[in-house]
Amino acid sequence: MAELLLSFLIICAGLMEFGNSVGVDVTSFGAVGDGKTDDSKAFLKAWEEICGASGIQTLQIPNGKNFLLQPLVFKGPCKSTIYVEDTWIKFHGVDNLVFEGSGQIDGRGEPWWNAAKPKDDTNRPTSLAFQSCNNLQARGFTSINSPRNHISISNCIKATVQKVNMIAPDESPNTDGVDIAGSNEIHILDSHIGTGDDCVAINGGCTDIVIKNVECGPGHGLSIGSLGRNGKRETVERVRVQSCTFTRTDNGARIKTWPGGSGYVKDVVYEDITLMETKNPIVIDQYYGCGSNCQEGNSAVEISDVKFIGFRGTSAKEEAIKLECSGVKGCDGIVFDQVNIQSAAQGKETRATCKNARVMCQNTTPFVKC
Incomplete structure (x- = not known):
């Protein structure tokens, strides 16, 4: 193995x-x-x-x-x-690295996925990891069947991942396409990501992230978070997601935070997004991971200045927009403009739910009222 x-x-x-x-x-x-x-x-x-x-x-x-x-x-x-x-291969502290080619990295991940505890990430390797690598360029290759994340980028400044394919079965656990943490000025461009988890996951300590022309599906969509687990303080700011497509994904644009955490998510724009039978097209969830017995706690990761502009396509569920914001901090400055999400089921309508959010909504179906 x-x-x-x-x-x-x-x-x-x-x-x-x-x-x-x-x-x-x-x-x-x-x-x-x-x-x-x-x-x-x-x-x-x-x-x-x-x-x-x-x-x-x-x-x-x-x-x-x-x-x-x-x-x-x-x-x-x-x-x-x-x-x-x-790459089961990690590049650590290597600046100005160019990783490119038309080759294929096969992680042979099935033994890990089928293990007794498939969601235990302790011993499951990432196929290709870049740590503390500044001015990185990774492009042109294909990664399939990673045991865990296909690509991890952590503590890097200025990195571009372009024209990369990441593929794993939709039932493969925690096989994120690109996982970003503690990094600045990261661009994910012109790629196809179809995996068993987030197409791109943006974790704490990230600023100035651009994701453009990415085809996502299958998978869990494009996620900021989860943030704030076990009371941790985490921040994400200045994220731009442009001209992306979500095809039959579990989620589309998602922000997820744990109750009891602290920090913030701010200045996020999702723009020009196409949805094809997406189960949960737009989700903000400040109660992530705690289920029906959730305790509010005394703190929460603040979410503010988030814009959803130019969404179009279909939702596989009636609830196309869900804002589940905390009673402690809530969500502030949430904007919907030129959003048109129809039901994938003929004759059905979509709806939006909203809790503890301050919203400006125009030219949007379903209309968001909070």
Whole structure:
């Protein structure tokens, strides 16, 4: 179960691709790529070579091979600017990293999903993790069947994930597409994410997040949170979600916070959103995780200045908009404009519910009254 198969189809490696870069081929360090041999040590040896060298370096992974790897951490800082062509692999403290290629990362996650406690994340690896990596670019590849998150970005400044496919069965637990935490200036662009959990999850400590032209489905939608669990203080601000599509997802645009937490979510805009049989198109839930026996507590994560503009499409449920806000803090400055959500069932109508929110609503179906 502690193995990851990386199946790469790399186009044009090395000097031709990156000009003055110096190429280091993992096979020259003993990697076999037959899908059976453990190539972990060879990958680490190749990494040490390029990390310690000067100039622009390229980690080359040859065409048409399947590399079997144990969980790996590629550590920085490095002397060089590094390109990785087309991870159970973590990049830590590596700045100016370019991770690209037309390859496929197969996480073989089914043994973890079917474990006795499938939602216990303690021992389930993320396929590709970037930690404390500034000025990151990740693009062009496909990640399938991750045991847990497909891509994690934590404590990074300036990262772009573009033209990436992330795929897992809709019943696979906690297989988020992109999970972002403690990071600033992160862009998720032009990608398809169909998994068993959030397409993108924005956690505490995030600012200036842009998600644009992302096709989401199946999955749990695009979530801010959950935030504030066990009384924790967490903040998220300046999030822009533009020109995205939710197809048969459990949720569309969702913000979720735990009672008793503190901090804030503010300055969030969802704009130009297409819905196709989405079960819960718009959700703000400040009672997340506590069910019917929820205790209000003495504090809550504040939610303010959130705009839903230009939504269109269908809801799989009658309740298309749900604002379940806390009696402690409530939700302030919630705006609906040019929202038209119809029922996916012929002859049915949609409705909105609202609790403890201050709302401005215009040109919206269903109309939100609070």
